Amino acid sequence: MAELSSNLLYAAFILYLIATFLFGGSIKDKRGAEEKKQNKWAKLGIFVTIIGFAAQIGYFITRWIAAGHAPVSNLFEFTTFFGMMLVGAFILIYFLYKTPALGLFALPIALLIIAYASMFPTEISPLIPALQSDWLHIHVTTAAAGQSILAISFVTAIIYLIKFVDQTQSSKRTFWLEVIMFTLVCTIGFVIITSSFAAMDYKANFDWVDKKGAEVKQEFNLPALVGPNEGKLIETYRFEPLVDMPALINAKKLNTVLWSFGMGLVLYGLIRLIARKRVAALIKPIVKNVNLNLLDEISYRSVLIGFPIFTLGALIFAMIWAQVAWTRFWGWDPKEVWALVTWLFYAAFLHLRMSKGWQGEKSAWLAVIGFAIIMFNLIFVNLVIAGLHSYA
Amino acid sequence: MKEVKCDCGHVNPFGTKICGKCGMVLGNEKENQLIDMRYEGSARRSQTYKKTIIDKIWNFFSSVKVGVTLIVIALIASAIGTILPQEMYIPSTATPAEHYELEYGWFGRVYYELGFHNLYSSWWYLIIIGMLGISLLIASIDRFFPLYRSLKKQGVTRHDGFMKRQRIYGVTKLEEQDINLEEVKDRLKRQRYHIREENGHILAEKGRFSRWGPYVNHIGLIIFLIGALLRSVPGMYIDKVLWLREGERKEIPGTNGQYYLQNNEFTLEVYDKESEEDKQYSAAIDKTGTIAKTYQSDVTLYERKGETLPGEKVDLDKLKDYKIKVNEPLKHDHYALYQVDYKLDELSTMAFNLINKKTEEKYGSLKVDLNNPQKKYELKEGYSVDLISYFPDFEFDEKGEPRTISKIPNNPAFIFKMHTPDKPEGEVSFVAIKETVEPLGENTYKMAFNGVETQDVTALTVRKDLTLWILFTGGIIFMIGVVQGSYWNHRRIWIKRKDDEILLAGHTNKNWHGIKRDIKQAIESTSLSEPMDQLEEEKSSSKGEVLNG
Structure with missing residues (x-):
């Protein structure tokens, strides 16, 4: 069922x-x-x-x-x-x-x-x-x-x-409209990146120290751009974090946000590069009859x-x-x-x-x-x- | 104040912008502009009187701009309160002043210093909500009565200027043929319009009651706010916690000794992936670990019989047995008892043997009820034990003296005096878990540990809230009002017959698409020409310029 x-x-x-x-x-x-x-x-x-x-x-x-x-x-x-x-x-x-x-x-x-x-x-x-x-x-x-x-x-x-x-000209309106478009693209980025690494079954485990000073384990499912506080990567052949976060910040969630944002930037950049206009301007002809x-x-x-x-x-x-x-x-x-x-x-x-x-x-x-x-x-x-x- | 007499003879109250009967514009609005139909152009107090201090207060609270500003302030303030947990959600053992800084750094400290840890009960938050309530009330009164009067008194025959300046307007020139409006009338009737006629002119109207929706929902909100206010009246609201051990019977706090509750058994059940019933959850259980299935207290409710003096034994009548679970509180006489917390395996008794340290010979055993210890325990002939001191939750204070932190037997310790035939004066022994001290010198006898019994403790919230039905009534009235105002539309179609032309105008408070469809259906296949949407005309022509330019 x-x-x-x-x-x-x-x-x-x-x-x-x-x-x-x-x-x-x-x-x-x-x-x-x-x-x-x-x-x-x-x-x-x-x-x-x-x-x-x-x-x-x-x-x-x-x-x-x-x-x-x-x-x-x-x-x-x-x-x-x-x-x-x-x-x-x-x-x-x-x-x-x-x-x-x-x-x-x-x-x-x-x-x-x-x-x-x-x-x-x-x-x-x-x-x-x-x-x-x-x-x-x-x-x-x-x-x-x-x-x-x-x-x-x-x-x-x-x-x-x-x-x-x-x-035809850039303004506050076009800017905020692009912000909306970019947010949507970031969501796509999140889906792509999360499902790709899930398909590869990517796991990176960290031993780290939380804000109470206790030693804890955490599993990352995306390569850790930012690592947890005093984090030690357990597996070999895994991406080493570029920087460790203080204990107050949840490094795993921040890492996911960074990946989605980065992926969104790449996708958005590509669209802008190929189309040579704003995303909203690209879509605009579709809605000309509404x-x-x-x-x-x-x-x-x-x-x-x-x-x-x-x-x-x-x-x-x-x-x-x-x-x-x-x-x-x-x-x-x-x-x-x-x-x-x-x-x-x-x-x-x-x-x-x-x-x-x-x-x-x-x-x-x-x-x-x-x-x-x-x-x-x-x-x-x-x-x-x-x-x-x-x-x- | 002077009243305003319109050309049609109707006398309007001072401040009226559009004649209530014929719709002629009385104010000095610009010609060739669509009429502002809000509140039917009726005379609102706030728009008419602006002199005294009362006028000013009235006008302040009746303004939508002020209302919306208050809504937005309340919205932002509420959101700020969620940035960090409110004081009620931090661990009860923590000191707020330290906790916020410790957990959230400098930001936590600032948050605490600004009082945001108790934002929703702060004076300024309550003032905003109070002002919002006043605004709801005054703005509604300011608008409802004039609107009601002018919709009640509205005439069928409308001034040409009124018709022309409606958003939906059309003229049909009458050439040779005359148009029979009967067919149009019938169709409008079938669309549930109420038809009024006067000298061949027609007013078709439907859904007027939707105009009262906003006022109805505002009344609902005001009732709700009054209900919330009444909570602080003594006797309306009780919020207590009752910890009850298994087998224990206690007075229910907040009931003035009228009700007693006995805890027969507390059960904690968890999901079992091996069982047939729960096997579909095995993946989730593997991932998260133990997941609770039920928290249940089997209780018996008693009521006191008659009046009793303090200290007198109370006679109790059994009322009912009940299984209290989360989501299934026990309700009786405005009181409700909710399952909110529990403690498993609290120590309940501790057993000891009195033995000779050397020979290890036993001279009897005793069991201390940790919640209700005896002073003296008689053993066999000539042997007895006095419990001189009892520390349910023992620790040593700064001076090294034993003391108890609480009344809960988390870490019991005892000072016993053991009387035996050869030591009739007694030997003193201090006994704690895994520790025995003999403060007055070497003893011959000792109290040897002989096992414990435990029991579960349940925590129930005792709640009485007499404001609930007021809040509920307010909520229902709000829903009725908001549905009434949102799901129905007030539509009016005026048809005015002149010598050589027929004027048709339409107005709706919302959903213009709908009224246009109604008109289209009503005049279909007659020679009446379809009216224009004058707003659309305006827009598309100006739009055209942009596109061309």
Whole structure:
């Protein structure tokens, strides 16, 4: 069952990839130029996306059966589920607005998220007592659904900005847009580098001294550019760290960040070198036919749809469960605080939009920041800030 | 203050920008610009009165700009509090002042000095949240009543200027033929629009109730904040911890002696990869090691019978047996008992034999209950042992005197006085784990260690929170309001019949795509021409210039 499950996830991944190209074709096709008239590429694209989505639901169900609990209990499972919900949200929005260009951007982002998820341990893990509750799947699935619908507003915002920002001269706008592009490229870099060394089964073990002065062992799965405090490499024929980090800093995580960043720089540099223009400028022709007003409206609409669901899942259900499991509905745990930060941010977004008329470009930049906060909560809070939620 | 009388005869309150009935622009907005339809151009207190100090306070809190600023400040402050763990999450044995510097260096010290280790209960954080609450209340009152009045009083026949300056606007010239609007009306009705007619003019409206969504959700939030505030009222909230050994029965703290709890057994279960049930987790167990499956306390709840004076023995009624697990607290009479911690294998008894050091002959044995030791233990005829001193958690202080650190028997030590027929005065012996000292000279007898018994201890949180239902009500009202405001749209379509033309205008508070689709469907195959989106017109024409240039 577990094997069937991972095969289904793999199939979904491939199908999303194919669908991306189909949506690409629908944009190139001249008949796709007029909005709202779907050409056959787009129809095929959404069809393949739906099959992929069904395959991923198959993965979810079979893994649920295999594990005996909803597969949303560790970082791999949650992030994969988030990717799935993003595709689901895209399908929903697609049927509301019939915009193939959205697929061309939403699917690669979902692919990136799923690929990123697979870099974490994928074993089926048992539930610790605190997680043994029906609220696990109620709270986590609703929160992820809300976040993924909010993420759609990021996808449309990206398309909006790529089309809107003037690439003929460099400005603050082009700079920040490139920062977004670079971040996406770094994620690709992370996936490539982690999976390559995992395929080679690279292991470098260190004996090192932690901040309490105790001797500890640590395994690196990437060549250590930076090593742990007073680290001694155990194996021979392994890359010797260029520099040791002080004990306060987690050298392994920093090393992964450095590798992803470096790989991102290489990839990004190559693209710039070959294309001789900004990445956003490179993509710009693809979106020349999209209607900015429509994008702006989809972006706003997805915040409107996502915000109540997010509130329900990430705050209200979360509080109910916290009251049952942790004796208090709110405890200022970092994950809780960042859910509140996300909520406050989108509340500010809605007020600015409704009362201050922040539409179009301003609203698009806000949607990007909102997504950054969601990702920060997903990745950084789990991996870096220790708290009750860091079960990964 | 003077009221404003519109040309149509409607009397509007002072400060009105758009006539509530016909929509004529009363303010001095520029012509040829789309009307600002926010709050229907009604007279809001904050926009009208700006003189007294009360006006100024009112206007400050009713401003969205101030509201958003407060949200952003709260957001940043909350985020700062997560950079380092809050004081409640650092080990309880650590001294905060030292801990932050020790763990996080100079940054930790600065963080601590600024009080960020207790950020969420700091006075300034509470002030921000309080101001946010006031802003919610005032901004809602400022907008709701004028908006409600003008939507209630709105007329069907609208001023031409109002129509023309709507974002969605179209004119159909009537040539020879007349257009029958019945078909359009029917279609709009089928789309669930409410139709009002006046002299052949039409107002089709739907989803007006979605306009109240923001005010409903603000009420929910205010109720929630009030609930959070009430927590500090005595009696509303109890948070205690109860450590209970197996077999032990204690008064539940915070219940004024009304309830007692007995711990019958504590169980810790871990996942077992060998078992049929858990074998799918074997890979994960191999990787992480032991993973806990259950923490469970089997308890019995008792209630005190009648009133008892202090010192008097209490009569208890058994209420129920319950298995408390994480996620399954025991609830009774507003109290809830949660499984939060445990301690395995705490020493409970320690047994000794009284022996002759030389002959090793036994003269009887005794067992000390470490949580409730006796003063004197009678052995066989002529032999007895006095427990002169007991140190449950023993250490030597700076002067070399024995003392106890706590009442928990982590490292018990005893001073015994052994009475025997040949030493009736008794010999004194100091006994600790793996250590015997004879402070008053060489003894003939000794207390020889003869085994221990252990027991598990469970820790339960005792919680009473009478604010929960208020918070829950606030949460539900917020959800209703936010769904009402987000998932429905307030759409209006005005059709005005003139001598030789028909004007059509549309307005929605959001989702323009939707209203355009509605209009398109309603007028399809009639000779009414499809209205324009004037905003889109503007944009695409200016866009064109950029592209050409």
